Amino acid sequence: GESVGLxxxxxxxxxxxxxxxxxxxxxxxxxxxxxxxxxxGKGPQFIIDIRSNMDKRQGQRVTVLLNKTVKHLSLxxxxxxxxxxxxxFCAEISGYSTLTFGKGTMLLVSx
Amino acid sequence: NAGVTQTPKFRVLKTGQSMTLLCAQxxxxxxxxxxxxxxxxxxxxxxxxxxxxxxxxxxxxxxxxVSRLKKQNFLLGLESAAPSQTSVYFCASSYSYQILHxxxxxxxxxx
Numbered sequence: 001g002e003s004v005g006l007x008x009x010x011x012x013x014x015x016x017x018x019x020x021x022x023x024x025x026x027x028x029x030x031x032x033x034x035x036x037x038x039x040x041g042k043g044p045q046f047i048i049d050i051r052s053n054m055d056k057r058q059g060q061r062v063t064v065l066l067n068k069t070v071k072h073l074s075l076x077x078x079x080x081x082x083x084x085x086x087x088x089f090c091a092e093i094s095g096y097s098t099l100t101f102g103k104g105t106m107l108l109v110s111x
Numbered sequence: 112n113a114g115v116t117q118t119p120k121f122r123v124l125k126t127g128q129s130m131t132l133l134c135a136q137x138x139x140x141x142x143x144x145x146x147x148x149x150x151x152x153x154x155x156x157x158x159x160x161x162x163x164x165x166x167x168x169x170x171x172x173x174x175x176x177v178s179r180l181k182k183q184n185f186l187l188g189l190e191s192a193a194p195s196q197t198s199v200y201f202c203a204s205s206y207s208y209q210i211l212h213x214x215x216x217x218x219x220x221x222x
Contacts, residue, residue: 008151032209043115043201043213044154089153096208098144098169103153 008087010106019077021105023090028071030092034099035064035075038087047075047088077107085109113137117202117214124192124221132187132217134202140212142205143185144169145177147198148216154201160185192221 013019025033031052036044050057050064050073057064063076073090087106091099115136124130134143144159146169156169160179174196176188185204189196199218203211 034210041215043203043215044211045213046210049210093208098156098159098208099211101154103151 008104008106010108012108012110013080015080015082015109015111017080019080019084019107019109021075021077021088021107023073023075023102023105025071025073025090025092025102027092027094027100028068029094031095032093033064033066033073034091034093035062035073036089036091036101037084038089038104040086044089080107080109082109082111115202115204115212115214117200117217119217120215121218122220124189124219126193126221128192129188129190130192130219131189132200132202132219134185134187134204134214136183136185136202136204136212138204138206138212139182140204140206141182142208143179144203144205144211145175145185145187146201146203147171148201149198157187157200192219194221197221 034049035047037047038044048059048064061078065074087104089104090102093099118133141162145157146154155171158177160166163182166177178186197220199216201216203213205211
């Protein structure tokens with residue numbers, strides 16, 4: 001069957017560069033956001049999360065920025081490595097509803 | 112600690128056949144979910160459960176049924192498979208509505 005990566009926006013970077021993956025969300029009431037990474041043939045894995053009362057949160061080599069004014073979320077990956085090649089999804093949730101996932105962005109890292 | 116385990120990993124069905132996908136989690140999570148993933152469509156929620164004996168419809172429930180007889184297991188059934196149900200199916204579990212832990216998927220082809 002088709003790979004999940006087909007038809008997705010793609011970001012191509014060189015190893016060692018910083019990567020920025022963007023996500024626009026639709027629900028102004030969303031109060032919690034998560035980034036997931038999905039490697040080929042595997043299920044999505046949690047990377048980092050942020051609540052709506054924050055603008056920025058940092059993890060190991062990753063930073064998430066939230067701009068509620070324009071309903072925009074970004075994931076920054078520092079010193080991108082070939083192992084970072086994957087599809088990245090943002091997800092949003094409002095209150096006690098279930099997570100809504102974006103359609104994803106494919107990140108390709110070349111050595 | 113296996114996390115979320117899905118069986119089978121691959122399956123081919125003919126139109127009209129039935130099958131059940133099994134999801135098992137060993138993290139004592141209350142919440143469990145079934146998603147389908149199609150190229151360019153992201154992850155779409157089929158059904159979910161907030162505890163043993165409970166189920167609820169997600170975004171795309173038609174053609175599927177689920178059961179949660181035991182806390183650790185969540186079954187997804189297709190009573191009469193259709194080619195439109197060709198997809199990759201992911202099960203997930205969580206402590207709350209928020210951070211989901213995914214299995215590695217079942218690739219289903221309906222001919």
